Each structure stands twice: as C-alpha cells, then as structure tokens.
Amino acid sequence: MSDRLTMLREGPVASTLFKLSAPAIAGMVVIALYNVADTFFVSLLRDTTAVAATGIVFPMFQLAGAVGLTFGMGAASVISRRLGEGRHDKAHQAAATALYSAVVIGGLVSAAGAIGIRPLLLVFGATETVMEQAVLYGRIIIGGSVFLMVNMTTNNLLRSEGAALYSSMGQILGAVLNIALDPVFIFVFDMGITGAAVATVIAQACSTLFLLGFYFRQRGTLQPLNLRHVRLRLATYRDIMTLGLPTFVRQVLGSVSFAILNNAAATFGDAALAAISITFRMFMLLMMGLMGLAQGLQPLAGYNFGARQIDRVRHTIRIVFASAVTVGAVAGLGSYIFAEQIMLVFAPQDMDVVAMGILSIRYMALALIPVGLVIMFGGVFQALGDGRSALILAAGQQGVFLIPLVLILPYLFGLQGVFAAQPAGFVLAFLVGLLLLRFTWQKLDVAALEAGKSTDFAG
Incomplete structure (x- = not known):
C-alpha cells in the first residue's frame, strides 16, 4: 500500500484532512484568482464596459470548467472508493476514461464556443455597449478553455489518490503566471x-x-495516460456520471441563473452589470476555497467509506461542517463591514458601481454560513456515492430556487431583488440539504452495522 493510501486509511483524521484540504483550498482559490486578476487589471483601463464584459464571460468560463469538473469529480469519487476496496483496476479505468473524455469533449466545446461567441454573449446578458469588449475577451477565453477542462479533470484525479500538494502546486503556478502576464x-x-x-x-x-x-x-498510483485502461462502456460512464452529473447540473444551472441575473442587472445599466461582476468574483474566492475543503473531504471520506471505517467518515464530516460555519461567519462579518473598501479597489472611477456593489456584497454576506454548508453537503454526498442526493441539492440550489428567484425578486423589488436572489437561493438549498443529510446519516448507520462497528465516534 502506498504512503498516500496508508495516510487515508490510518492517519489522524484532522491532520490528514488538513494535508488534503490545505493544498486543495489553495488550488481552488488560485483558480478564482485567475478571474479576480483579470477583473482587477482590466479595471485599471478605467472602462466600466470592459469590467462588465469580463462578468458577462465569466458564467461561460464556469460552464466550460463544468465539463472538466464533471469528469474529474465523478471519477475521483469512484477512484477513492475503489482504492479503498482494493480494486485498483477499476480505479485505473475510471481515471483514464475521464481524462481522455475531457480532452476530446473539451476540444469540441472550445471550438464551438469560440465560433459561436456572439449569440452566446447575447444569451448571457451582453448589452450593445458591452458586446465588442466581451467578444474580444470571450473568443480567446472560451477558445482556449480546453486547457481549463483537462486541468480540472487532472486536478481531481491527483486529489483522489492523495496527491493534493502536487495538484495545488500546478494551480498556483498557473495563477502566478496569470498575475505576472496580465x-x-x-x-x-x-x-x-x-x-x-x-x-x-x-x-x-x-x-x-x-x-x-x-x-x-x-509518480502516481493511477495510470490515466495509459490508453489500455480507457473503457468506452456504458457501465464505466454510468459510474463516473452518477457522481459527476450533479456537478455538471449545478454548474450549468449556475451559469444559466447568472445569465438571467446579468440580463436583470442590465436593465439597470452597465454599472449594475459591473457591480454584479465584481461581487460574484470576490465571493468566488470564498466559495472556491470551501470547494477545496470539500475536495479534501472526498478522498478521505470516500476511501474510508469504501473500507467501511465509518467512524473516520463521521469524524471527517463533523470537522468540515464546523469549519464551514466558522469561515462563513468570519467572512460574512468582514465583507459586510468592509464592502465599500472592497468595491473601491475594483471600481474607484465609478461611484455608481461602488454604491451598487456595496448593496450586493452585503446581501451576499448575510448568507455565507448557508453557502458554506451547502457546498459541504454536496461534497459529502459525492464522497459517499450518493448521486441522487447530490443531484437533488444541485438542481434545487441553482434551478428550482435560484432561477425563479432571479426572475421574480427583481420584478418585485427592483435592483435590490437582483442582488438578493442568489443569497436567498442558497438559504433555501441549505434547508433542503439538511433534510437530505438525515438520510445520509442513516446510510452511515447501516454501513457501520454491516461492518460490525459501533456507530458512536470514540475519539
């Protein structure tokens, strides 16, 4: 057994989670920094339409990344559990099939997105004044997004076998280059x-x-580059997509809802579009960090669930929930208090953008504890192979709740309704997640009994 797998099976839960999560958090925050860096340097052009253009393209960028996350996170959950069960051949097959699928589909999506950029931008809320800037930015970003898709897939494969530090080194390299080259x-x-x-x-x-x-x-346990491990079979894709589909649904519906949000904001002018863009980029730093914590959770919880070490699974879940609550409370208070200072960094030339952004940030700050817990719920469901609960949560958060709220609240409350829609959607999704978590806890009880172990954590 490799040192990384020994750590997953026998290492102290808290320190193992930290070793897996710290690099994952750093890596995910770094991914968000790509977009924050672009927004910051573009803001130095002193052109509100350019800042708004980056915001219009962002949900399309997210959608491209969803392809890589779908294959990566879906395969990672399968791999962690198969390694825990000692079925290394199935882990190799999931890894290779996911990676090569991301390469092929990523290339097709990139080409189609670059060619059809103008109609896509119209769908995502580009106004006449923003369109040309958005085309200049979006054609290149989407045309090169195959790298993002393969990156997301490989990133999750590395984490699934415990190589989180190397994974994050790659993400940090990319962010440093981006900040230097911008x-x-x-x-x-x-x-x-x-x-x-x-x-x-x-x-x-x-x-x-x-x-x-x-x-x-x-250097790894997995062999994803070996074409002999690729399995173009329904069963292989079913295993990957059972856990990858919730990620895809969440990202797709998130992009759709953000497109609707952009369209709603556009009725209040380019300043409102810019305010939404800046707010979303800033909170993506926090959300991506929390996603990193959820990614650190998945190999640890998934491996031990596969190995039927349920006490370690429970301990892991409790730690990440407590961490999400703490981070959400601190970040929410800080962003509420310093909303004006945050906006002045990105839009010092336009006080309309600053005023709207303060309101937007403060609405979002009030919902950061539910935001963190919703992300952790999804991570737990995927780690344990509960694709149904993960899909329900994802569809509820971005589709059943957020899209109707984006359509209804601006109609009722104007610009404040635009800014309140996303945090309100997270609060409702949190309530659904609590209900689903009860069934997950019962599933762990059954697994513990089957394994002949106590369901109470002893330390």
Missing part, C-alpha cells in the same frame, strides 16, 4: 482586454502541462 499583455503590449484573455489561456496551458507531468513521470 499587465504585460494588457499594458506593455497594449492589447487591452484581449491581453487579459491571452494571459489567462497561456497560464492555464502551463498549469495543465505541469499537472499531467505527474503522470508522464509515473
């Missing part, structure tokens, strides 16, 4: 918003090659 392409080469897109794609390509290098050098 001002060079935007200002030195005088490419404007186009330069921000070029810098992002180059950084993602370098990060992806770095991650794949782990497997090129055969």
